[in-house]
Amino acid sequence: MQHVPTHIPVLLKEVVEYLGIRPGMKILDATAGLGGHIKGMLEAAGGQAEVLGLDRDREALEEAGRRLAAYGDRVRLVRTRYSRFPAALAEAGWEKVDAALVDAGMSSLQLDDPERGFGFLTDGPLDMRMGAEDGGESAEGLVNLASFARLREIIRNYGEDPQAGRIARAIVAAREKAAITTTGRLAEVVAAAYPAKWRAMARQHPATRTFQALRMAVNDELKELEAFLAAVPEYLATGGRVAVISFHSLEDRLVKRAFRLEATDCLCPREQVVCVCGHKARLAILTKKPVMAGEEEVAANPRARSAKLRVARRLPDAAEATDAER
Structure with missing residues (x-):
């Protein structure tokens, strides 16, 4: 009998609220895993949203496909690194998304299977490749x-x-x-x-x-996250939101730094009197401090203890802002 892993998506309620999930949205879940966040977001949208889910792990995507089968073609699952999401969007015919999510944690499928080599509670081959x-x-x-x-x-x-x-x-x-x-x-x-x-x-x-x-x-995880953070503002529709759940201090610092950079206009050194960089803020930070799981969630899912959620919203481009002012 095949083992079906249990899966509790971390900070699901907070993700749904901060991303403003509603009917009609185009949603990118760049780390689909077993589909827990996708299912929760679709339920919040009354099943009336489209989701593109990405993951490097074929087994995880197959299980996610089974769990999300009821939503039919509203869910498209693609096996790829999440740093390569622009290519997946292009293939799906999507120019922009209304919401984007990255959950940088491990899925239950990976952690609980000794053959994958991610854990040491049960002996297995030393692999760790997603x-x-x-x-x-x-x-x-x-x-x-x-x-x-x-x-x-x-x-x-x-x-x-x-x-x-x-x-x-x-x-x-x-x-x-x-x-x-x-x-x-x-x-x-x-x-x-x-x-x-x-x-x-x-x-x-x-x-x-x-x-x-x-x-x-x-798995080159930090470079994957860096690449995603650098590219995602370009693919967010105006008002669209990006949420990142991290489990490691290095990851959280990367997210904090990237959001702060994209929320700042001029990036010239302080001693520079006149701006020459031309950088304009593309994001507004919605979480001044990372959102963390409450006691009730941690009791139900101990893996949520170290999860940190940061969220930002896409600002209008300069041309859009000018049109709005007219």
């Missing part, structure tokens, strides 16, 4: 071939682990004896690298941050 059929370096390749310096940098920067040097050194020493090929073996190596006092005081498994860091590196 779109394994596309090829690319797996976590196994990274762990066994990357230099000490690169491993340390990945674990320090993406995992923000103060023991990055010790962990990288332990990985290099372990792989010299035998290749590290499973999640369980990697978790053992990382845990052993931690000082005993740190292990005793840790609120989570010592390998948690290392696994997160390797996953982010394998």
